[in-house]
Amino acid sequence: MIAIYPGSFDPITLGHFDIITRGSKLYDRVIVVVSRNPTKNPLFTVEQRIAQIKKTTHHLTNVEIDSFDGLTVTYAEARQAKVLLRGLRVLSDFEKELQMAHTNKTLSDEIETVFLATSTEYGFLSSSLVKEIAKFGGPINHLVPQHVALDIEKCYGKSHS
Numbered sequence: 001m002i003a004i005y006p007g008s009f010d011p012i013t014l015g016h017f018d019i020i021t022r023g024s025k026l027y028d029r030v031i032v033v034v035s036r037n038p039t040k041n042p043l044f045t046v047e048q049r050i051a052q053i054k055k056t057t058h059h060l061t062n063v064e065i066d067s068f069d070g071l072t073v074t075y076a077e078a079r080q081a082k083v084l085l086r087g088l089r090v091l092s093d094f095e096k097e098l099q100m101a102h103t104n105k106t107l108s109d110e111i112e113t114v115f116l117a118t119s120t121e122y123g124f125l126s127s128s129l130v131k132e133i134a135k136f137g138g139p140i141n142h143l144v145p146q147h148v149a150l151d152i153e154k155c156y157g158k159s160h161s
């Protein structure tokens with residue numbers, strides 16, 4: 001069974017990576033789909049984000065990276081994916097994620113949203129939090145892959161411990 005894991009990934013964090021790794025053990029193939037929808041003001045281009053995710057997941061042979069700028073369910077149908085994988089951290093995620101899952105169900109009855117609970121150590125972690133810390137020169141090496149920390153460092157022109 002194919003699952004897609006859609007998101008902004010601006011940039012990928014260890015929390016995303018944890019969901020991808022666990023998803024890759026549950027499904028035959030996991031396609032990580034970087035959203036091209038320009039609703040947010042991203043730090044990294046879609047191409048940079050794809051490169052970051054590829055580098056992070058290169059050892060996971062059943063994980064593929066792609067991008068898409070339409071409805072997630074349209075992409076899922078085109079790739080014959082039956083599952084939309086999402087991660088749940090805190091209660092505030094739940095409200096937004098449930099609404100999205102219900103919406104997607106009205107768009108395609110064949111596709112199921114499956115939630116993976118965050119691993120306890122990443123429950124607080126988000127891409128925006130990492131950027132916020134980095135902006136003020138704080139350490140981020142424990143929150144994102146090493147090469148991503150270096151990319152962020154280049155953006156903010158600061159060194160991290």
Ligand code: ADP
Binds near residue numbers: 119
């Ligand atoms: P989006 O803009 O679609 O929310 P994100 O890149 O912020 O994109 O997140 C993609 C998915 O990964 C979402 O389902 C989000 O809840 C999940 N996620 C993000 N950070 C974590 C984390 N630390 N642990 C578990 N899931 C996470």
